[in-house]
Amino acid sequence: MNVLGAWKPVSRGLGLALALGAGVALAGAGTAFAASKTSVTLGMAIEPAGLDPTIAAPVAxxxxxxxxxxxxxxxxxxxxxxxxxxxxxxxxxxxxKTYTFKLRQGVTFHNGVAFDSSVGKYTIERARGADSVNPQKRYFASIDSVETPDAATLVLKLKQPAGSLLYWLGWPASSMVEPKSAxxxxxxxxxxxxxxxxxxxxxxKVDLARNADYWNKSAPVKLETASFRFIADAQAQAAALKAGDVDAFPEFGAPELMESFKDDQKLATVIGNTELKVVAGMNNGRKPFNDKRVRQALMMAVDRETVVEGAWSGFGTxxxxxxxxxxxxxxxxxxxxAYDTEKAKALxxxxxxxxxxxxxxxxxxxxxAQRTSQILQALFAEIGVTMNIETTEFPAKWVADVLKxxxxxxxIIAHAEPMDIDIYGRDPYYFNYKNPVFNDILKKVEATSDPAEQDKLYGEAQTMLANDVPALFLFVMPKLGVWDKKxxxxxxNEPIPSNVLTEVHWEE
Incomplete structure (x- = not known):
């Protein structure tokens, strides 16, 4: 297993008295094996509210x-x-400004309808239309028109270059949907x-079955069935894994329990990376956060290693x-x-x-979020800053009060979208960060398709945010996987939130 060195637990002690409720007990230490070598049961902490990624944002x-x-x-x-x-x-x-796609032929939807350019046109028009509720609608804004010269050809005409278009088209929100079933x-x-x-x-749970008519015959799927079971409680997740009720928890919800699987003969722990960026956003349009020096001082009051240790048991970057x-x-x-309390006080x-x-x-x-807030509260106290913590129900209350x-x-929130540095250029957006120079950098990224030039520009954008500190940049949450060794x-790793089953199989 490729256990990435970047995700080694931070060994440094906290030095802060924090009651984080890490004491937990495990139950049901069974040793059951998978009932079938062609089926799998995956655990998830959060149940999705719906199953269409083109109309709602939650990563589940x-x-x-x-x-x-x-x-x-x-x-x-x-x-x-x-x-x-x-x-x-x-x-x-x-x-x-013109993308011409040659579409794969012989592809059908699960209801037997053929995939062709008319379906591609329908999907994209639906995503970019005036009534669209697509969570990534802004990424379709650069498209001026969609043409279908023939069934196997789809042409996108853009208003201006969009250097990340091919990447965006790979996201869940860009999934192709069949018109009658949409x-x-x-x-x-x-x-x-x-x-x-x-x-x-x-x-x-949600149950799936293998599609016998799947178009990609060069990579046959080995699983016949798959189930996603929804278990919110961390102790229940651990018990289900130990008992064999679930075969895997690709995103295990309790870092403080990871050590409990260390000597397990049946289960493997795999630590990978994600796009989950934990940041403490500040309202740049409200005093005192409209003063860059205040934001910079708070950043210097934060010892990131202490945050990672206390908030997520040392797992994180x-x-x-x-x-x-x-x-x-x-x-x-x-x-x-960087962390420097004396400089923070002076600023x-x-x-x-x-x-x-x-x-x-x-x-x-x-x-x-709760644990990180407690640690920040203690760290800020060391420079004479009092931070009160108000628990805000997510998603409804947080979306209404903060995001909207x-x-x-x-x-404080973990931003899950890949490469979403552009959120600091959106107007309106909850940071209220206004920087025309930053916005110009983002425009230049989209205006070029040269990867080297884009990387250079992304570097400039990162540096600008690090200097302006519209949010306190804390750590990336790891992907804590626990699953049957077979x-x-x-x-x-998780370059995009997912549980891709295409290559999943049981070892003989």
């Missing part, structure tokens, strides 16, 4: 359906690279993928900007406004707060 939707039920023109592989899928090839015009995909999804939807027992080490063009900027005094200040953080109920109304001082083919 794609973790059940993306690449299992639904496919796109392109796809993202386990290394995070763009690969052909329902489009077997494409050509880009010299001005970067309206019902939320409850009975129909795609072109290697698995068909069978049933959904709300509150319990500190970050200095809104970017992960597995993203292209990554720069390690953790040294920008606060320079900003007009020699006696500190008081504010409130709106923290969702999730364990990582921007009614907050500070908040189960092979699960993704160890």
């Amino acid at each position: 939707i794609g973790q059940v359906t993306w690449q299992n039920i639904f496919e796109g023109l392109t796809t993202i592989d386990k290394a995070g690279k763009v690969q052909p899928q329902l489009a077997e090839s494409w050509k880009i015009s010299e001005d970067g 309206a019902d995909n939320k409850v009975t999804p129909v795609g072109t993928g290697p698995f068909k939807f069978v049933s959904w027992a709300k509150g319990s 500190p970050i200095g900007s809104h970017y992960t080490p597995n993203d292209r063009g990554y720069k390690d900027l953790t040294g920008t406004y 606060l005094a320079e900003a007009g707060y020699p006696n500190g200040l008081t504010f409130t953080i709106k923290a969702p109920q999730m364990a990582y 109304a921007a009614d907050y001082d500070m908040t 189960l092979k083919g699960l993704w160890e």
Whole structure:
């Protein structure tokens, strides 16, 4: 197993008295093996509210359906690279404004309807239309028109170049949908993928079965059936794994329990990387956070190693900007406004707060957010800053108060979208960060299709955020996987939130 060194637990002690409730007990230490070598049961902490990734944003939707039920023109592989899928090839015009896709032939949806250019046109028009509720609708805004010269050719005419278009087309929100079944995909999804939807027992599980008519004969799927079981409680997750009730928890929810599997003869622990960037966002449009010096001082009050140790049992990688080490063009900027309490105090005094200040953080109920808030509270106290913690129910209350109304001082959330540094250029967005120079960098990224130039520009964008500190950049959460040692083919890393079953099989 490739257990990445970047995710080694931080060994440094906390030095802070924190009651994080790490005491837990395990139950049901059974040794049952998989009932069938052609079936698998995967555990998930969160049950999706629907099964159509083209109409809603929660990552749990794609973790059940993306690449299992639904496919796109392109796809993202386990290394995070763009690969052909329902489009077997494409050509880009010299001005970067015309994309001509050659579509794969002989592909049918699970209801028997053929996939062709008319379906591609329908899907993209639906995603970019005035009434679209697609969670990534903004990424389709650059498309001016969609043409279908013949059944196997799809042409996208753009208003301006979009250097990341092929990448965006591989996301769950860009999945191809069949027109007649699209309206019902939320409850009975129909795609072109290697698995068909069978049933959904709300509150319990989703069942899938192998698609015997799957187009990709060069990579036959070995599983006949797959189930996603929803278990929210961490102790129940551990008990289900120990008892063999689930074969895998690709995203195990309790880092403090990982050690309990260390000597297990049946279960393997696999630590990989994700795109989950934990940041403490500040309202840049509200005092005192409209003063860059205050934001910089708070950043210098944060010892990221202490945060990782206390919030996620030492699992995680500190970050200095809104970017992960597995993203292209990554720069390690953790040294920008590094931990230094004396400098932090001096900068606060320079900003007009020699006696500190008081504010409130709106923290969702999730364990990582609550724990991180407690640690930040203790760290800020060391520079004379009082931070009150207000637990804010996620998603409804947090979305209403923070994301939509921007009614907050500070908040904390793990941003899951890959390469989403552009959120700091969106207007409106909850940070209220306004920087025309930053926005120009993002425009230049999209105006070029040269990877080297894009990487350089991404580096400039990261550096600008590290200096301006619109949010406190803390750490990337790891992918904590626990699964049967005989189960092979699960993704160890997560370049995009998913549970891809295509290569999953049992070792003989």
